[in-house]
Amino acid sequence: MNGKLAQWLAQGLAKALLPALVGALALGTWEAAIRLFDVPPYIVPAPSRIATALVRDWPILGPALAFTLEIAALSLLAAVLGGGALALLFARSPLIARSLFPYAIILQVTPIVAVAPLIIIWVDNTVAALLICAWIVAFFPILSNTTLGLNSADRNLAELFRLYGATRGQTLIHLRLPSALPYFLAGLRISGGLALIGAVVAEFVAGAGGHESGLAYRILEAGYRLDIPRMFAALALISLAGIAIYALLAGLSHLLLRHWHESALPREE
Amino acid sequence: MNGKLAQWLAQGLAKALLPALVGALALGTWEAAIRLFDVPPYIVPAPSRIATALVRDWPILGPALAFTLEIAALSLLAAVLGGGALALLFARSPLIARSLFPYAIILQVTPIVAVAPLIIIWVDNTVAALLICAWIVAFFPILSNTTLGLNSADRNLAELFRLYGATRGQTLIHLRLPSALPYFLAGLRISGGLALIGAVVAEFVAGAGGHESGLAYRILEAGYRLDIPRMFAALALISLAGIAIYALLAGLSHLLLRHWHESALPREE
Amino acid sequence: MRPGEFLSLVGPSGCGKSTALRLIAGLIPPSDGQVRWDGGERPRPGDIGFVFQEPTLMPWARVLANVTLPLRLARLARAEAEARARDALALVGLEGFERAFPRELSGGMRMRVSIARALVMRPRLLLMDEPFAALDEITRLKLNDDLLALWAERGLAIVFVTHSVYESVYLSNRIAIMAARPGRIVAELPVVAPYPRAAGFRHGATYGAACAEVSAALGRAMAA
Amino acid sequence: MRPGEFLSLVGPSGCGKSTALRLIAGLIPPSDGQVRWDGGERPRPGDIGFVFQEPTLMPWARVLANVTLPLRLARLARAEAEARARDALALVGLEGFERAFPRELSGGMRMRVSIARALVMRPRLLLMDEPFAALDEITRLKLNDDLLALWAERGLAIVFVTHSVYESVYLSNRIAIMAARPGRIVAELPVVAPYPRAAGFRHGATYGAACAEVSAALGRAMAA
Amino acid sequence: DDKVVIGTDWRAEAEHGGIYQAFAKGIYKQHHLDVEIRQGGPNLNQAQLLAAGRYDFAVSSNSFEPLNFVKNGVPIVAVAAAFQKDPQVLIAHAGSGLDRLEKMKGKPILISAASRENFWQFLKVRYGFTDDQIRPYTFNLAPFLADKSAIMQGYLTSEPYAIELASGEKPLTILLADQGYRSYGAMIAATQATIEKKPDVVQRMVDATILGWISYLNEDPSAANALIKRDNPEMTDAIIAHAIAGMKQYGIVQSGDATTLGVGAMSDARWQEFFAFTAEAGIYPKDLPYRKGYTLRFVNHKLGLAQ
Numbered sequence A, B: 001m002n003g004k005l006a007q008w009l010a011q012g013l014a015k016a017l018l019p020a021l022v023g024a025l026a027l028g029t030w031e032a033a034i035r036l037f038d039v040p041p042y043i044v045p046a047p048s049r050i051a052t053a054l055v056r057d058w059p060i061l062g063p064a065l066a067f068t069l070e071i072a073a074l075s076l077l078a079a080v081l082g083g084g085a086l087a088l089l090f091a092r093s094p095l096i097a098r099s100l101f102p103y104a105i106i107l108q109v110t111p112i113v114a115v116a117p118l119i120i121i122w123v124d125n126t127v128a129a130l131l132i133c134a135w136i137v138a139f140f141p142i143l144s145n146t147t148l149g150l151n152s153a154d155r156n157l158a159e160l161f162r163l164y165g166a167t168r169g170q171t172l173i174h175l176r177l178p179s180a181l182p183y184f185l186a187g188l189r190i191s192g193g194l195a196l197i198g199a200v201v202a203e204f205v206a207g208a209g210g211h212e213s214g215l216a217y218r219i220l221e222a223g224y225r226l227d228i229p230r231m232f233a234a235l236a237l238i239s240l241a242g243i244a245i246y247a248l249l250a251g252l253s254h255l256l257l258r259h260w261h262e263s264a265l266p267r268e269e
Numbered sequence C, D: 001m002r003p004g005e006f007l008s009l010v011g012p013s014g015c016g017k018s019t020a021l022r023l024i025a026g027l028i029p030p031s032d033g034q035v036r037w038d039g040g041e042r043p044r045p046g047d048i049g050f051v052f053q054e055p056t057l058m059p060w061a062r063v064l065a066n067v068t069l070p071l072r073l074a075r076l077a078r079a080e081a082e083a084r085a086r087d088a089l090a091l092v093g094l095e096g097f098e099r100a101f102p103r104e105l106s107g108g109m110r111m112r113v114s115i116a117r118a119l120v121m122r123p124r125l126l127l128m129d130e131p132f133a134a135l136d137e138i139t140r141l142k143l144n145d146d147l148l149a150l151w152a153e154r155g156l157a158i159v160f161v162t163h164s165v166y167e168s169v170y171l172s173n174r175i176a177i178m179a180a181r182p183g184r185i186v187a188e189l190p191v192v193a194p195y196p197r198a199a200g201f202r203h204g205a206t207y208g209a210a211c212a213e214v215s216a217a218l219g220r221a222m223a224a
Numbered sequence E: 001d002d003k004v005v006i007g008t009d010w011r012a013e014a015e016h017g018g019i020y021q022a023f024a025k026g027i028y029k030q031h032h033l034d035v036e037i038r039q040g041g042p043n044l045n046q047a048q049l050l051a052a053g054r055y056d057f058a059v060s061s062n063s064f065e066p067l068n069f070v071k072n073g074v075p076i077v078a079v080a081a082a083f084q085k086d087p088q089v090l091i092a093h094a095g096s097g098l099d100r101l102e103k104m105k106g107k108p109i110l111i112s113a114a115s116r117e118n119f120w121q122f123l124k125v126r127y128g129f130t131d132d133q134i135r136p137y138t139f140n141l142a143p144f145l146a147d148k149s150a151i152m153q154g155y156l157t158s159e160p161y162a163i164e165l166a167s168g169e170k171p172l173t174i175l176l177a178d179q180g181y182r183s184y185g186a187m188i189a190a191t192q193a194t195i196e197k198k199p200d201v202v203q204r205m206v207d208a209t210i211l212g213w214i215s216y217l218n219e220d221p222s223a224a225n226a227l228i229k230r231d232n233p234e235m236t237d238a239i240i241a242h243a244i245a246g247m248k249q250y251g252i253v254q255s256g257d258a259t260t261l262g263v264g265a266m267s268d269a270r271w272q273e274f275f276a277f278t279a280e281a282g283i284y285p286k287d288l289p290y291r292k293g294y295t296l297r298f299v300n301h302k303l304g305l306a307q
Ligand SMILES: Nc1ncnc2c1ncn2[C@@H]1O[C@H](COP(=O)(O)OP(=O)(O)OP(=O)(O)O)[C@@H](O)[C@H]1O
Pocket: C103, C104, C105, C106, C107, C108, C109, C134, C136, D011, D012, D013, D014, D015, D016, D017, D018, D019, D020, D053, D183
């Protein structure tokens, strides 16, 4: 078991090494280009300056990151619940699906930058307004993919369930939900990132009231102050958070699918 | 043949009837509520006023819609090409996938509202800047879903291809692409809406220079002028465009999958 | 078809045997005519067991969960469901594979899981679509006998699709021969021999004659 | 295994027959030991034809496209590929189904498409995993004879997995009997009878004796 | 005390100094007002929030806004104008020689979407600027700094100093108010309903705010500045000091009518002049009852002139 763990860790490291190398290369080129062409930091800062800003401004950026992540996590949760529940409703009856799907699309294509001011007027609580905005951004991939997945259950298995007199609920739990799982998880991986940018964009346009503020406010603030290294540091934090969220969700996918789904089986190359 | 066509049309009508009814009901309630509570149009306009604005301002809104749709269509095309090509690259070698995927995620979670000003600095052409912004928003679902689809090819079929000495290219064309098609199309349906809001949001934050301007500018303009009915008319146009894009892409999906994929087969209820 | 009967369906590939089973099970509506039930009442869920031509297992569930499925759908207590599933798995020779996933099994083993799933429910009517085609001779013979024992013990009715004339004769008391395009029953042959049919039955004259007769009828059906 | 040989593999379900075929085809690496090729050279693509235990068709492609697949992979001209595919489909009795999709076919028909796909390539080594299990007796016998004719005509080597002792004896000049856990060959029996084996062969004494012998060996293998 | 909420038009800055000073110095309290200041931001629509009843007063940035209210039937009225001059400027690099509006004709200019709806119209009508000169401005200075020939819009009290801080260069700035742009700035707006039902509250609010402005520009502003910095951490003492100096130097608050009628002054003549240009530009119909957009009832009382 211990040897296996060590092997697994070694493999994981090897897997992480390559992207890290590519990253190092990219950052190196960037740094060199900045120095070579003497680009002023307020146009594009060098990675070293961004790193310095990240460390120096951590007392400001850290809490901002925490706030943004909180909004992102909550809205992803809401997207999972909302998108999932809607998908279930749609799967339950094509009639409902046909009647309501156009309205789900309306929500998806509603540009939050345009409706944020309206949402602020209708919802008094800023955090709630942020959540609504981020949710609007994040829920559609989950809805769309899960609906597809629920309708992709194997026909023969579905017949088997009918034969054994499975209730709708049972068919859902034992057949359609497992069939939808890979699709749902693919949607989740997309929505994870969207929830994060949803949280950021929502704060950009709706603004965080009072003292609580997230990375968007710090980016705006740094932008107005022309503290571009800090702005890039905040952007870097968003990127890192995005990668972390994706890795987490991909790990979850693997865990749930590894025994049976093609996409999670080991590939030979 | 003619009878079949008529039947098909009748079915299509019946299918469209229900959502239309729901829509009519929602709009009716809205109109009634506005009239009942005497809500002034600059807070929330009644549907009738929005419709009036839509007709009255069509000379302004029509060209704006055309511009926005053009940006959305171009960026969706770029997302299909870019996301598709990247997915192919990733499918070709897990090594490349592992090295570059984190950077694709970075692109996805980059809030365009934050980087739009930078893009404007780097790209002199405003339309090109808009395209880049909308592309950033739209490409990830295609990349993510297509990558998943390419890796979901049936293992036994893959063995068959290996056995018959299929080259990578042949395996791709005859096996992996068809397997990925349902996933790609699901991604496309998500990206279609995202390209549209990408185009709108990009114009919001990056702004359209000069004479060419899209719906975002019209929304902002209407907002500043407090011409809220026109603002809602522009939002309604975006919604309708989103539904049209989705319907188009869903139709395409059905056309491509109807013979063989579970999700496109007729369902009995 | 009478209750307690063992009917075999044989016929050329693609003649509609699987479709006939689906019709009986009510999974597809007849395009013409109707399926009649004695006493007018349709069978309740759980009354019909079905072994599809393909294993049709849930890829995400382990063998045990696949076999207990009908019982869980009927809201049986978990412990009892698992006990019965283990019995059924033992019957088809798959003890020890309870925790395997379908994709870790060989083709024949998957089919046996599917058979175990149909048996676990104690149905009154069992529809089996080439259940033993992927099994070796010896397992097949053993399962033939097990099936007959079960049939005798529980008094159920069985419709059995097979391509093996020998199997059909050994098992059933009536054989329907189908022909293709359009799919229809072209001949019905009773097999008059008492149960239990001992191993010796296979070497008896009745058996040989019946087999020859069925083969001939099949030949005619294919030529039709 | 010699070139031009017809080897049958029989053995209990789950003993590793399919796995053995995959090993030979080079689809999975041996965990221990190795697969040796005469003259040291590995076969080129197209040299091996494989009929999997499951039909393994492309659901998005019509029957004709499924059958022409190996030819298109070998970059044959379309017209010739289709002509050959039509011949192969005719051989398995599926003329007229060229434009059907796999899901519109019955189980046996799908398997026949899979067989046609393996034959269309004119391989030097043909690996067949229970190809005829889902077919009716008469089609099966016809395909048995067709296969033998092909084998004689093209001088190819065939490894044939079957559960039918009769089929294995009728077809092959060597029969390997496998046992399970661990999967291994426990007996090898030559079938000494000249080809072409006429229909009468099935009723001859050699045939009966060989069948009995294989059945016995199989029984021992299962007990092992 | 009467509880009132006032929404500003941007995040807290020296341009809201009078309001913060009135709050910090207890001037509102003396007028029996319990005031809550809500700062604005790039996407908050003050007028809508005011119309929706979420605010009692709002800061209105330029003279277009009251005209928009009239045109769209929104019952909001400007009751005082803290800025006699709208601090809107155009900025060019020091060495570019672009020191007059005439020279900027035909050149690309960074203009925000909002500004296209106000002073840009003035530049089009009076100076012959055209829409194809517009490059998007997103309140980020980098595009300007990156391009030595760039021109951008700005607020007298903010962008020029930010550019100076970033690049060490003191840019050329042209105050549009000195070039014939007759918009008021930092107006206080109230709903028609408030004016009719609680005119005394409006009057007290106007008076206290006017006194706040006088105090902010002529006495110690540090109490207000502390509040501004609390609400908007990006503000520093240097930025604020620079802004106050600018407001004084250019007479943003205390010039023109304000010197004779008191801070906050408005006049029919000036509204008429402003409306004439907008109607000429085709922005508003010539028969727009523009007088509904403002009232002189609460100002021009020479409040504080004795000092
Ligand atoms: N992916 C896998 N993981 C674990 N075990 C496997 C896997 N694939 C096959 N096995 C095991 O290998 C053994 C041999 O399987 P194989 O498919 O070769 O059997 P077979 O002889 O073809 O049986 P059948 O006649 O039923 O088709 C079985 O016991 C099976 O459980």
